[in-house]
Amino acid sequence: MSLEKKAILVVIDGLGDRPVKDNKTPLQLAEKPVLDELARGGSTGLMSTLGRGIIPGSDTAHLALFGYDVNRYYKGRGPFEALGVGVELREGDVAFRCNFATVDENLRVIDRRAGRLKDEGAELAKSLQGMNIEGVEVIFLSSTEHRGAMVLRGNGLSPAISDTDPHSSEPLPVMESEPGEASEGAKKTARIVNKVVKESKAILSSHPLNKKREEEGKLPANIILTRGAGIYEKVESLEDRYGFNSCCIAGSALYKGVAKYVGMQVPHIEGATGRLDTDIEAKAKAAREALRKFDFVFVHVKGADNAGHDGDLEGKLLMVKKVDRLAQILSKEDAYLIITADHSTPLSIRRHSSDPVPVLIYGDGARRDKVQSFDEVSASLGCLGHLTGIELNRIIVDLMGCGHMVGS
Amino acid sequence: MSLEKKAILVVIDGLGDRPVKDNKTPLQLAEKPVLDELARGGSTGLMSTLGRGIIPGSDTAHLALFGYDVNRYYKGRGPFEALGVGVELREGDVAFRCNFATVDENLRVIDRRAGRLKDEGAELAKSLQGMNIEGVEVIFLSSTEHRGAMVLRGNGLSPAISDTDPHSSEPLPVMESEPGEASEGAKKTARIVNKVVKESKAILSSHPLNKKREEEGKLPANIILTRGAGIYEKVESLEDRYGFNSCCIAGSALYKGVAKYVGMQVPHIEGATGRLDTDIEAKAKAAREALRKFDFVFVHVKGADNAGHDGDLEGKLLMVKKVDRLAQILSKEDAYLIITADHSTPLSIRRHSSDPVPVLIYGDGARRDKVQSFDEVSASLGCLGHLTGIELNRIIVDLMGCGHMVGS
Numbered sequence A, B: 001m002s003l004e005k006k007a008i009l010v011v012i013d014g015l016g017d018r019p020v021k022d023n024k025t026p027l028q029l030a031e032k033p034v035l036d037e038l039a040r041g042g043s044t045g046l047m048s049t050l051g052r053g054i055i056p057g058s059d060t061a062h063l064a065l066f067g068y069d070v071n072r073y074y075k076g077r078g079p080f081e082a083l084g085v086g087v088e089l090r091e092g093d094v095a096f097r098c099n100f101a102t103v104d105e106n107l108r109v110i111d112r113r114a115g116r117l118k119d120e121g122a123e124l125a126k127s128l129q130g131m132n133i134e135g136v137e138v139i140f141l142s143s144t145e146h147r148g149a150m151v152l153r154g155n156g157l158s159p160a161i162s163d164t165d166p167h168s169s170e171p172l173p174v175m176e177s178e179p180g181e182a183s184e185g186a187k188k189t190a191r192i193v194n195k196v197v198k199e200s201k202a203i204l205s206s207h208p209l210n211k212k213r214e215e216e217g218k219l220p221a222n223i224i225l226t227r228g229a230g231i232y233e234k235v236e237s238l239e240d241r242y243g244f245n246s247c248c249i250a251g252s253a254l255y256k257g258v259a260k261y262v263g264m265q266v267p268h269i270e271g272a273t274g275r276l277d278t279d280i281e282a283k284a285k286a287a288r289e290a291l292r293k294f295d296f297v298f299v300h301v302k303g304a305d306n307a308g309h310d311g312d313l314e315g316k317l318l319m320v321k322k323v324d325r326l327a328q329i330l331s332k333e334d335a336y337l338i339i340t341a342d343h344s345t346p347l348s349i350r351r352h353s354s355d356p357v358p359v360l361i362y363g364d365g366a367r368r369d370k371v372q373s374f375d376e377v378s379a380s381l382g383c384l385g386h387l388t389g390i391e392l393n394r395i396i397v398d399l400m401g402c403g404h405m406v407g408s
Helices: A033-041 A058-065 A078-085 A121-127 A184-205 A208-215 A238-242 A253-261 A280-293 A303-310 A313-330 A389-399 B033-041 B058-065 B078-085 B121-127 B184-205 B208-215 B238-242 B253-261 B280-293 B303-310 B313-330 B389-400
Strands: A006-012 A043-047 A094-103 A109-111 A136-142 A147-153 A223-231 A246-249 A296-301 A335-340 A357-362 B006-012 B043-047 B094-103 B109-111 B136-142 B147-153 B223-231 B246-249 B296-301 B335-340 B357-362 B385-387
Touching: A006 A058, A006 A280, A006 A313, A006 A389, A033 A313, A033 A335, A033 A357, A058 A253, A058 A389, A078 A094, A078 A136, A078 A147, A078 A223, A078 A253, A094 A184, A121 A136, A121 A147, A121 A184, A121 A208, A136 A184, A147 A184, A147 A223, A184 A223, A246 A253, A246 A280, A280 A296, A280 A313, A296 A313, A303 A313, A313 A335, A335 A389, A357 A389, B006 B058, B006 B280, B006 B313, B006 B389, B033 B313, B033 B335, B033 B357, B058 B253, B058 B389, B078 B094, B078 B136, B078 B147, B078 B223, B078 B253, B094 B184, B121 B136, B121 B147, B121 B184, B121 B208, B136 B184, B147 B184, B147 B223, B184 B223, B246 B253, B246 B280, B280 B296, B280 B313, B296 B313, B303 B313, B313 B335, B335 B389, B357 B389, B385 B389
Parallel strands: A006 A296, A006 A335, A246 A296, B006 B296, B006 B335, B043 B385, B246 B296
Antiparallel strands: A043 A357, A094 A109, A094 A147, A094 A223, A136 A147, A335 A357, B043 B357, B094 B109, B094 B147, B094 B223, B136 B147, B335 B357
């Protein structure tokens, strides 16, 4: 098949919600004239990204939205974080999400975020480069604030090991990484991780930036904690599958990472912060520019998820307003515009939930249903019915003219 | 995850139906102000418990509603009946549903229900205890009226054998149980069952209670007929899976048995008869009390299914009225209230059917859709869309805060 029309997929992270006021969800409460106009002019429906009643993670939800079966392709979050911060992964690399943290002399975690670093991460990460343990190369890259990624590169590694991050707000000790299976690879990998963590304590404790932080009364970022181990396997790209090229417009490392994993180009977008303060005009501009060179443009907007996790209604409403503006700009392009969320992050529970999210497809080929508003309840009567992420991806690919007929 | 809110699941057995009068189903005809009010205030949808067009059994439908995949977990009805009447099953037990029946001297079945026993079942079952055939222990327990359960306990048994119950209203002879596969276990089990049935005839024929029945002009309960052989395997409980404890409020053995199978506590409820005359106030009270100690309370109401099998419209309408009262009481609790049916039992065909049943979720986190009435047609426009039993279970578990995220 050959391309018939380009498409823009806008994913508003964590947008879906439950009733918060007057029995209405934030989307039902929000002023969003453009989104409602597009709903009136296009097809709507609901989506349970991984299936009804299944709570999606951010990584798995996006894999599904790009058409990749989670059961087959999901290997842990680490590789996506590493790809997202710019590591060029090789087959067999084992990657981790990591935090700079603060521990006391007994290795108890005082603060998992080391008092939320400002810009010191890159400098601290540099000091950790060059470790080589049992012939395995250790790569660090920092991301925003206290966040970063670690990659182990060498032979015979296994991702079947436990986290060293105790995942608690209590001052628990750093965990020993344990092999999760009897293999030599898992034993070796756990051993290396434990050595790296110990070594990071030695290096970071004496780092000048930490001395400075302590002098300023701040917590030192004196250890790294690892979690989300995953092995990298190269997969066929969207271009291999469907013949179209694609581009990711996002601010947060994870989403850039998933996009890279499936072969998208991932330019740096100045002003895309992955927070409520993201510059939506900059993202809209970047998306429009990308559309000149690319067939499929994925635009990720993170803030609504943050607002959900913080129970911040005003923040969520602000993000809807920003997305309404984004939709206004992008709906003028000669491309299908698909607007949806990866999952719900209801304000009342401050976590991801399985509550379905609305989907909107706008553009010449989209059937026009009777739905008048872009929200979780109205869209339940839309002509798209109830989709999974994989199904939505297939529908988009077909609208683009790039699907494969089954049979003849 | 940890519990965010408790839940009550009310299953109105066989509630779904087809049009019976003025093109309306019994639910559309019924006065049910509370159910309609809850529908207006919550989320609604339809459910095909095992999938579209699949006719659910009572046992399989409940397995699915509790989140257990029927293909993997369903091993025949016998074990549920045995658990339901109070047998503490062990791994490898082969259990049967059985009837006390009346046969003539040629072992032709005159009445499969022995003229529907009153209270003699327990006494008759006692007389059958203590049989041991080929090293296999035989356990009997009576249930309501002519019903009971039999368990074979010993090594090398197989459930792959046929019924001895001819399942006919014609006076057919008692069937020989035949092995359904070539295994020694099946041959042995069939052999034992045939001996037990023969032996039951000898014991029961001379039982004083049967002499008395005959003197009173009643049919003697002079044999037991077996069906629904199934092997018992212990499965992970709801608590193992989700971390919440649970309780079953039911009158009929089968539902108690399925509940026990998945690890629920199953108290005896005085007044819960499993018939149209069930004491709904007693069940409501028991459910409210259970909610103090348990996170998940399953309330089963049987009568509507009986009415469906009897083609009894008035009976079905009466049960809807009773459930409306139940809903009134339970909707006041600080818990999600989910009301649905396991399957349809249309009055016009007097059997289970695959027609979908309405689902209603009421409680703080439930999105409010536009549906105004709790019935099969109105609920088809609800925001839950069309669910399977497994999907409804996952949605409930997530609402409770006990789901597992896929990915991170």
